[in-house]
Amino acid sequence: MDILVCIKQVPGSTNVQVDPETGVLKRDSQKGKLNPYDLFALELAFSLRERVGGTVTALTMGPAQAERALLECLYMGADRALLLCDRRFAGADVLATSRALSAGIRRAGPFDLIVCGKQTTDGDTAQVGAEIAELLDIPHACNVREISPAGSGQLMAETVLEREILCVRMSMPCLVTAEKDINTPRLPSFVRKMAASDKAVELLTLDDLPDRDERLYGLTGSATQVERIFPPDNETVQEHWAGPNAELAEKLYAFLLDATLIER
Amino acid sequence: MLNRVQPQDVEYFRGLIPAERLLVGADIGSDYSHDELEGVHRSPDLVIRAISTEEVSRVLAYANKRCLPVVTRGSGTGLVGGAVAIEGGILLETTLMNAILELDERNFTVTVQAGVLLMDLSKYVEERGFFYPPDPGEKSATLGGNISTNAGGMRAVKYGVTRDYVLALRAVLPDGSVEVFGGKVVKNSSGYSLKDLLIGAEGTLAVITEATLRLLPLPAENISLLCPFPSFHQAIAAVPELLQLGVDPTAVEFFTRDVIALAEDFLGKRFPKIGTDAALLLTFDGSDAAEVEARSEKAARLCLTLGAPDVFIVDTDERKSAVWSARGAFLEAIKAGAVQMDECDVVVPRANIIPFVERVEQLSRELDMRIPYFGHAGDGNLHIYLCRDGLSKDAFEQKLGQGFAVLYEKAAELGGMVSGEHGIGWAKRGYLEDRLGPLQVALMARVKAAFDSNGILNPHKVCT
Structure with a gap:
């Protein structure tokens, strides 16, 4: 089975600061890292490959330094890595991003299965996976915790709903987005790192894509424009309670129930 | 009386x-x-x-x-x-004495009350670009407790232990007089170091109420390596070689697959796959990413030549958390998985760690007893747990006595000490007397009497 995993390089720290004046992300001294949600997608793909054979290809759209995130995928076990890198892709919203990625998938494929992370830690939209599936006109399932072959060119995907697990049978090719914390992602291997060549990551530009109309990509191809970026209000509240243990236990129990953090 | x-x-x-x-x-x-x-x-x-x-x-x-x-x-x-x-x-x-009293940025010191928790101090100084290197596993311990036991932790290989970071102590003597021992000085050759007597005294000499601690600049970069080895012997044998390589590791932790499995059960999540019976976990830190990476790669190459089938890179917050949260849970996991257990916290010269671990393995077979262990392989300090499992209470007590006798004797033979970092307290007094002999114990008793003539402070602990 040939599997493609879409990944993204995100800021290295979760404490990303936004300049309150300009609304621009302060990226100085911020090292990039692989989007944490994508680690579960990669592991899902690797474990499926271990069971049924095949290949895992990693794909991202990003600036030249996103190569580092793709190298990490190779060190973790990917067979191939592709970087969609072109100034004309810059400033893309979810639609333009999905267009570029789906065009890249068409160019590099065919693939039987596409796996995306649930969302990214920087954009947080959780929409790119589903939009890629729409643009490729293939079935998809979100928040998937497990996939297995179901015979006659089909896959069974277990999707995590609020209170149920929904098992979906899909014809390949298809796309799934991986739920978080569903596995323990493998660590990058030093042996694989030493074995990887300098040219391990294949580069694709707009000129390599099947549809080269640049109005479809980047800022000009975006259906939405960002008006303002601002950090959310920090609403951490601390309360200190004192009193006899039994009374405190009752109070805490009521509080947790009220906050729907536990069930009666 | x-x-x-x-x-x-x-x-x-x-x-x-x-x-x-x-x-x-x-x-x-x-x-x-x-x-x-x-x-x-x-x-x-x-x-x-x-x-x-x-x-x-x-x-x-x-x-x-x-x-x-x-x-x-x-x-x-x-x-x-x-x-x-x-x-x-x-x-x-x-x-309740949990105030951080002063951060002296020019002298690189922080002064705290004794009840400040280790985790709160680390967070406070790190948010301000400073670093308090001692890193005992129990982050909810107080600094007063850390100082009183001269707590060690995982970074001792590179940075040393609590004692190396205590510059001054405010302490109350049994008669109520308040004294400051030491000061914000880098060097000090001014008579007997009474401050150093209070460190590790487990509250038997005075009550520490404030401490001035030495800080370092926070290393901007750190990276860990998880190095699987086919056998515990190969893993332990790699430690002295790694230390001689000049790559300056911050931590060199050792553990076996059994202990990982206990941590997995305890935490309810899987550890990244290593596929072997034993592993070393190394950390490297510094101010320059490329330099830290170069040192870690040199260590990784050595591990490969010493039998590690691969070396795994632990470089992001998520990966560090997956690996270190398991490492941090070992003690609680072993405790949760045992009906009853008792621990031995010996330290041996680091070059002698191989024969010591071999004796532990042999003891487990001789006593037919589960003895999980892990440790700070880089500084020769191991944590060894004798587990009761199916034994009756009496049979366990008996085997425990036998087992401890063997372990402490072996440690002594190898030039080791009774406790690496937990202290003597109530439970290890007998072993301390055996190890140090009557003369040193008598000297300790006289030091105790000099501070506390009525013997009111923490009676029956350490040497009294």
Whole structure:
């Protein structure tokens, strides 16, 4: 089975600061890292490959330094890595991003299965996976915790709903987005790192894509424009309670129930 | 001779301490009767939750006059019964003294009250670009407790232990007098280092109320390597070679697959696959990413030549958390997986760690007993747990005695010491006497008497 995993390089720290004046992300001294949600997608793909054979290809759209995130995928076990890198892709919203990625998938494929992370830690939209599936006109399932072959060119995907697990049978090719914390992602291997060549990551530009109309990509191809970026209000509240243990236990129990953090 | 607490003593303390910070008799929760060591329990007669040096001074002055036993307790996370009021009396609890008093950026020091928690101090200084290197596993311990046991931790290989970071202590002597030992100085050749006597004294000489600690600039970069080895022997054998390589690791931790499995069960999540029976976990830190990476790669290459099938890179917050949260849970996991257990915290010269671990493995076979262990392989400090499992209580006690005797004797033969970082407390006194001999124990007793002539502070601990 040939599997493609879409990944993204995100800021290295979760404490990303936004300049309150300009609304621009302060990226100085911020090292990039692989989007944490994508680690579960990669592991899902690797474990499926271990069971049924095949290949895992990693794909991202990003600036030249996103190569580092793709190298990490190779060190973790990917067979191939592709970087969609072109100034004309810059400033893309979810639609333009999905267009570029789906065009890249068409160019590099065919693939039987596409796996995306649930969302990214920087954009947080959780929409790119589903939009890629729409643009490729293939079935998809979100928040998937497990996939297995179901015979006659089909896959069974277990999707995590609020209170149920929904098992979906899909014809390949298809796309799934991986739920978080569903596995323990493998660590990058030093042996694989030493074995990887300098040219391990294949580069694709707009000129390599099947549809080269640049109005479809980047800022000009975006259906939405960002008006303002601002950090959310920090609403951490601390309360200190004192009193006899039994009374405190009752109070805490009521509080947790009220906050729907536990069930009666 | 120590006295029991009498009603008039309680009356005196009621006049001194507000009711909400004074617990008497049945109001004293069972938590105050023990620490993390199983099997040693004794409730104090009084618990005083002190808030200031002056208050501690008044409590001690009275207790000394009346010859009432006083045991100082931080978070109660000790592992050798050090904070158990064996004679009853007064338990002086320090966790309300939790203020960070001063960050002196020019002298690279921070001054804290004794009840500040290690995790709170680390967070405070790191947010300001500073680094307090000692890193004992129990982050909810107080600094007062860390100092009183000379706690070690995972970064001792590169940075040393708590003692190496204590510049000054404010402490209350049994008669109530308050003294500052040491100062914000880098060098000090001014007579006997009384400050260093208080460090590791487990509250038997004085009550530490404030400490001035040395800080370093926060290393901007760190990376860990998880190095699987086919056998425990190969993993341990790699340690001296790694230390000689000049790559300056911050931590060199050793563990086996059995212990990982216990941590997985305990935490309910899988550890990244290593596929072998044993592993080393190395950390490297520094200010320059490329330089840190270069040192880690040199170490990784050596591990490959010494039999590691691969080396895994632990470089992002998520990966560090997956690996280090498991490492941090080993003690609790072993505890949760055992009906009863007791621990040996010996330290041997690091070049002698191989024969020691071999003896542990052999002992497990001889006693037909499960003995999981892990440790700070880089500094020769191992944590070894003798587990009761299906044994009867008596059979366990008997095997425990046999096992401990073998382990402490082997450690001594290899030039090791009874405790690497947990202290002696109540539980390890006999082994300390065996190891140090009558002359050194007598010297310790005379030091104790010089500070505490009435013997009121933490009776029956360490050497008394």
